[in-house]
Amino acid sequence: MPTTKMMISLDYELFFGPEAGSVENCLVSPVTALLDVLNKYAAKLTLFVDAGYLIRLRDQATQHPQLGADLTAVKRHLEQVSQAGHDIQLHIHPHWEDSHFDGKQWCFDTSRYRLHDFNEIEIGRIVRDYKHELEGLSCHEVFAYRAGGWCIQPFDKIKAALLANGVWLDSTVYKHGLSEDPSRWYDFRHTSAAPWWYFSDDPTQEDKQGPFVQIPISTVPLSPLFFWKMALVKKLASRRLKPFGDGQVMPQTSGYYLSRLTQTTFSPASIDGVKASTLSQALNYHLRHEREGIFNVMGHPKALSPYSIEQVDRFLAKQRQMEYITFQDLRGTKIEIS
Numbered sequence: 001m002p003t004t005k006m007m008i009s010l011d012y013e014l015f016f017g018p019e020a021g022s023v024e025n026c027l028v029s030p031v032t033a034l035l036d037v038l039n040k041y042a043a044k045l046t047l048f049v050d051a052g053y054l055i056r057l058r059d060q061a062t063q064h065p066q067l068g069a070d071l072t073a074v075k076r077h078l079e080q081v082s083q084a085g086h087d088i089q090l091h092i093h094p095h096w097e098d099s100h101f102d103g104k105q106w107c108f109d110t111s112r113y114r115l116h117d118f119n120e121i122e123i124g125r126i127v128r129d130y131k132h133e134l135e136g137l138s139c140h141e142v143f144a145y146r147a148g149g150w151c152i153q154p155f156d157k158i159k160a161a162l163l164a165n166g167v168w169l170d171s172t173v174y175k176h177g178l179s180e181d182p183s184r185w186y187d188f189r190h191t192s193a194a195p196w197w198y199f200s201d202d203p204t205q206e207d208k209q210g211p212f213v214q215i216p217i218s219t220v221p222l223s224p225l226f227f228w229k230m231a232l233v234k235k236l237a238s239r240r241l242k243p244f245g246d247g248q249v250m251p252q253t254s255g256y257y258l259s260r261l262t263q264t265t266f267s268p269a270s271i272d273g274v275k276a277s278t279l280s281q282a283l284n285y286h287l288r289h290e291r292e293g294i295f296n297v298m299g300h301p302k303a304l305s306p307y308s309i310e311q312v313d314r315f316l317a318k319q320r321q322m323e324y325i326t327f328q329d330l331r332g333t334k335i336e337i338s
């Protein structure tokens with residue numbers, strides 16, 4: 001049986017709703033708990049770090065000295081994780097540009113939620129500064145990108161900024177994905193059939209001459225029954241299922257819930273909360289459809305729970321032919337994935 005390559009990445013960020021949550025509970029504790037499990041299997045982790053948060057923390061710490069402790073804690077944590085051989089890559093939530101700390105809490109203005117909501121000069125500055133911020137913490141090069149909220153389209157508006165800053169790999173797309181919320185729109189329904197591909201102007205379409213590489217997040221089809229169970233489980237609120245994160249999410253549109261509760265939808269393969277119970281299903285789907293690619297699983301530290309980490313442990317314990325990689329393993333002149 002051939003080896004399957006697996007990548008585990010987390011979007012390292014606070015909540016963007018009415019309460020941002022704490023550094024300890026949304027970032028440090030869940031990553032530490034997950035790494036305790038991953039270390040048993042010598043599996044490496046990639047953190048897509050919301051770099052705008054770090055920059056805003058430093059800016060606002062001059063007025064609000066209590067933020068200095070948060071900045072120190074996050075930087076120390078990321079440095080330790082990188083020194084232990086894990087990967088740090090670029091995640092951009094540009095609404096940090098418009099958000100501030102009021103002395104008690106973060107006040108988010110998400111009217112410019114997408115990077116596309118900024119002009120091209122601003123986009124160039126954001127990509128440059130955010131990447132530079134992470135390179136100051138990481139032992140390795142930062143060259144991979146995941147768009148905040150999966151909002152990467154239309155790509156032509158952000159392409160030049162990524163190219164100019166040496167960001168040549170994207171891992172935002174998940175096949176069949178769709179968000180119809182206009183402020184957080186993306187459409188991955190018509191995506192290359194290849195397990196990974198080079199691209200130029202459209203991250204969902206292969207262009208063999210393109211300067212970018214797309215490593216899609218793996219996809220898992222989930223039935224309405226899964227989401228009904230998930231809603232029920234949330235009501236039960238057992239301690240094991242309670243996420244580490246202590247903030248509140250941005251509200252979703254009613255269409256978001258309706259579609260998931262009435263038809264099979266495609267989700268990114270994820271270790272968040274109850275979704276971690278679908279890892280075996282996601283791997284089977286991957287092996288049936290994308291055998292030559294990377295089993296690329298994502299999550300968020302804030303959404304991990306003792307239950308989800310236990311599910312990861314159980315899943316990894318069953319794997320005999322798994323090779324764990326990070327984006328650093330894809331560097332080189334020619335990418336060889338399979």
Ligand SMILES: [Zn+2]
Pocket residue numbers: 011013091093147148149
């Ligand atoms: Zn994010």
